[in-house]
Amino acid sequence: MSVSRTVRLMANAPGMDAIVITNDGEPFLDSSFWYVTEQNSGCFEDSFAIIRADGSMDVLVNILEEETARTGKGNVLVYHDRAELEKYFRESLKGCHKIGFNTHSATYGQVQGILKMAGGVRDVADAGKAIAATEAVKDAREIAAIRRACTISSTVAKELPDYLAEGVSEREVAARMDARMRELGGTGNAFDTIAAFGPDSSQPHCMPGDYKLKQGDTALFDFGTKYDRYCSDMTRTVFLGQPSEQMKRMYEVVRQAQLAGIDEYHDGADAASADLAARKLIDASEFKGRFIHSFGHGIGMDIHQPIYVSPRSQQKLAAGNVVSAEPGVYLPGIGGVRIEDTVLITKDGCERLTSFPHELTVV
Ligand SMILES: [Mn+2]
Known part of the structure; x- marks a missing residue:
């Protein structure tokens, strides 16, 4: 007991x-x-x-x-x-x-x-x-609920390319994602879905509007569902048609930064280490200084729980913590890339609870 x-x-x-x-x-x-x-x-x-x-x-x-x-x-x-x-x-x-x-x-x-x-x-x-x-520190029942929420939103993340075509608006895709998460058993949005196309993707918290997707655009989606009151949180960035060389490089830097950060996630780790590892990689690239938020936060019944994975965090991670891993790069007027998973800290390291293809996806 x-x-x-x-x-x-x-x-x-x-x-x-x-x-x-x-x-x-x-x-x-x-x-x-x-x-x-x-x-x-x-x-x-x-x-x-x-x-x-x-x-x-x-x-x-x-x-x-x-x-x-x-x-x-x-x-x-x-x-x-x-x-x-x-x-x-x-x-x-x-x-x-x-x-x-x-x-x-x-x-x-x-x-x-x-x-x-x-x-x-x-x-x-x-x-x-x-x-x-x-x-x-989550118990088994809480982890089961978060796992289920993550499975639901991961299904939507994998289907996302099917929702995209030239002329579809941010608002339309966001509405479809929300409905799909409910169909799959989600009990409500974890937060308002972010869908940002083209230059809108440089605003980390862009609300979906009437912008219509066109060839060469970035399409960034940050979303999550609740299940049994617990949240999932994930971000997938894809492209409609071939992106510019600059956006391709941006995507690869963010992908590598996420891997570098997640490598630091384990029981007893300094929370700041993950942020610093990801930030070091981005700041060594042409996108220096454009990672303008922290690497992660705690996730539970509230989408933001007070675990701060930031450069100045004094916190230590422990097995049972659930945190996001979400580096991003943003160039105003051009676009942005963010890749995010929900991650469980374990005794030996960590486990990604969300899953979707992380390599560059061209629809
Ligand atoms: Mn997040």
Whole structure:
């Protein structure tokens, strides 16, 4: 029997008597609420998880969320009005002085509201780092979900050349990709699909527009799906007709940079090493200085989790981390290339969870 998520969380939060996680309607969803409760469905309005130092947890929900809440972990307390919610807060936090909040998501208003309901004198602590550290190491069930999400988006990546023809717009291809990921079992986009053709591809986060694909254009797609709340993240760049010699060289430099970075991915590695290895290769080429973002980030229920694979990162990677590997080169007015996989860090090295042909593809 593995150690429960709440026990691991509190081991990462020394000195805190309790951590309160708040989940509310959009845009105040906090995925860590689902992480600790392991609920299989809804639960997003005025819901609270209170985890005490011993790992025991009360889950406070209104009647709307009761049935779902009972599918998950923790002692479920259903409140029917504000007075009852306050009573549960006071009881759950009895004897707790130092209370942690998820500083990555809780708003000032939520924290103040909870302190008022809890009553008494309390110290507020930053539980953001403890939550991030706990969620960074995925268990078998989480890895299975991410693997499935990656399989779905990889299928779309392999089909992509079939979606492309002269005259098709970025918007049309993005819509088709989104629909296809759903057909294949995806439960929603991991983020808004990026489809960028021709000169648009030099903007790393270009939103799909009405630009129509023409011969010689670059076509860059950055996309992912969710499965069982977990995300995949990948980028494939292809060309309609023969690209320019410059774009061919750019593609090869980015491909080599990704391999160099992934070579540095293993249990115990400095996260910065992967970025620096890729950056060194790009900066030794004619595209010096045009790798304008970091090499990777953590991936989980949120598409960006706080693992920073950047030149200045102080973090170390550990088996069970899931991170992206996504070098890119961007030349304004000309175009860009990015190649991205979702990668699992393992004891011996790493495993790519996404798969598609990485060599230059001319449609
Ligand atoms: Mn990414």
